[in-house]
Amino acid sequence: MTTTATNERTPVILWLRRDLRLQDNPALNHAAETGRPVIPVYILDEAGEGRPRGAASLWWLDKSLRALAESFAERGASLILRRGDSEAVLRTLITQTGATAVFLNRLFEPEAWARDADIAHGLKAEGIEVKGYNGSLLTRPGSVLNGSGGPYKVFTPFHRFLLATAVQPAHTTGPRDLSGAPDVASETIDDWGLHPQHPDWSRRFDWTPGETGATAELGRFVTHGLANYGKGRDMPGVPATSRLSPYLHWGEISPWRAIAAARKTAADGKVPGAEADKFVAEIGWREFSAHLLHHFPTLPTHAFRPEFDAFPWRDDDVAFAAWTRGQTGYPVVDAGMRQLWATGWMHNRVRMIVASFLIKHLLIDWRRGEAWFWDTLVDADLASNVQNWQWVAGSGADASPYFRIFNPITQGEKFDADGTYVRKWVPELRKVPDRWLHAPWTAAPETLREAGVQLGTHYPHPIVDHTEARNRALEALKTVSGRRADASGD
Structure with a gap:
């Protein structure tokens, strides 16, 4: 391939991926700063990033x-x-x-990173x-390293170094005028059939x-949720979470902008600084x-801690x-799985509960649960999904202790x-008194x-x-731990 000589009217291509915004978009800003016409393009390359997107992600x-x-x-x-192989398109x-330049925001997942490098x-x-x-x-991966020049494997020192070294870029609203690009044929979003059909x-x-x-x-979060974020984010019946995860994944908002909004709200005295700090820690x-x-x-x-690859998983x-359908007989688990199916999202505390239940109670491989989340979450993000599942399993970096087994009754x-969350998503239990709501099988027959x-008819037995x-999980964990530890009762 030969290219024409670069001049001030030669267009440049803006290759969009998971940066679907105009504000705070460095690739867009640098492309516009060339003074040349900008051609924004999104390529639906279903294999290019390594793992095909799930159904909920395609909806988003x-x-x-x-x-x-x-x-x-x-x-x-x-x-x-355009749809097809990214390089070919x-x-x-x-x-x-006649474009002579391509501008893009990088993807850092290993397969996408390698693919982009080959194309470049x-x-x-x-x-x-x-x-x-x-x-x-x-900040880009590779810029936060420990004293030995390697990656951090524990969150707290990583986060401390990150906050001390990462530099917030200036906020930008994006170029106001992007006219002047040559006419280029485009497919239509309707042709792609990304929205689910039948049903x-x-x-x-x-x-x-x-x-x-x-x-x-x-804006909703910093106004109504941030003030009670530290405690409220653990209460699935309380609207205290940010719900920003899908927007961050698809790049519809910069993480720096989210942090700046939280810090400004605290600086203005509208929320305690500790609440903003907690939100920044979640970022x-x-x-x-x-x-x-x-x-x-x-x-x-593969497990981050390789000994966990020998865990004796059950194929059940x-x-x-039953877990995927929200029919386990444990109300808070079932509420979470039904919320996921209905809304494409699940409260963060409940994500830990349902993951622990699948891994520890059912001894089903965390990879099966991660794959289900990948397909059903609108915020499905490979790095966060995998890291969080391995955290619960005890096999990841800076993970929950392997012997920590969430009790779904006491968690609920x-x-x-007050049962707000369970009664919303498991309405067949809405009249069960609070005392027995999270373990309905313990209620007297007349109460039910x-x-x-009627257990077994309206709602399943556990x-x-x-x-x-x-106890079964602890016995299985002996195969990777070499010793038995007491189970946490939380």
């Missing part, structure tokens, strides 16, 4: 791209949609438009300029994907997960199906004491009759006994 992508196309149109540009666009090397060899930036993390299981999704939705969600865990996956590319398939398809009683509940399951 459909809505996000529609919103992004409107934003570009308001500034005089057309968002070009880019080369076709270069031939069609190939295009540069043929005279095409390729410019990459960090638009998704507070449309997304009807209860309560999200507004896109940059405008992200801004609104951030830090997202960062920690991304850095770990970049340095340890086998995390999606019946139990796994502690974090959903008065509540209109598929495992908690005490027996805990």
Whole structure:
């Protein structure tokens, strides 16, 4: 391939991926600063990033791209949609438009990183300029290293170093005028069929994907949720979480902007500083997960602590199906799984509870649970998903102790004491008194009759006994720990 001579009117390609915003978008800003016409393109490359996207993610992508196309149109540009192999599509666009440069925000997952590097090397060899930036993390992986020059494996020192060294970029609103790019053929989002059909299981999704939705969600959070974030984020019946995770994953908002909003709210005296710090720490865990996956590319398939790869998992398809459907007989577990199916999202505390139940109570491989989350979460993020599942399993970096086995009864009683969450997602139990709500099988028969509940008919009996399951898990864990430890009762 040969290229035309670069001049001030030669267009440049803006290759969008998980940076679906105009504000605080370094690749977009640098492309516009060239003074040349900018051609924004999104390529639906289902294999290019290593793992095909899940159904809920495709639902989100459909809505996000529609919103992004409107934003570009308001500034005089057309968002070009193409489906296929990323390199082949880019080369076709270069031939069609005479573009001599490609601007992009980097992806840091191992397979996507390697794919992008191969594309960049190939295009540069043929005279095409390729410019990459960090638009998704507070700082790029490899920039936060310990005293020995290696990656941190414990969160607290990682986060401390991150906050001390990462530099917040100036806020940008994006170029106001992006007109002047040559006309380029585009596919339509309707042709891609990303929205679920027959049946449309997304009807209860309560999200507004896109940059405008992200801004609104951030505003809601700092106004109504941040003041009680430290405690409230553990209460699934309380709207205290940020709900920013899908917007951060798809790059509809910069993590720096989320942090700046929280810190400003605290600086203005509207919330305690400790609440903002706690939120920043949760952004830090997202960062920690991304850095770990970049340095340890086998995390999606192998335990970070290799001894856990010898764990004696059980192949129990019946139990796994009950877990996915929210029919385990443990109300807080079932509420979480039903919330996930209905909304494409699950409260963070409940994610830990349901993951622990699958791994420790059912002894089902964490990778099966991670795959289910990947398909059903609108915020499915490879690094965070894998890191969090391994954290619960005890096999990850800085993980929960392997012998920590969540008691789903006491977890429900502690974090959903008034039953708001369970009664919303497990309505067949809504009349069961609080005292027995999280363990309905312990209620007297007349109490259940008065509540209109017959176990085994209206709501299932527990598929495992908690005490027996805990003891079984501890015996299995001896194979990787070499010793027996007392189970945590939380």
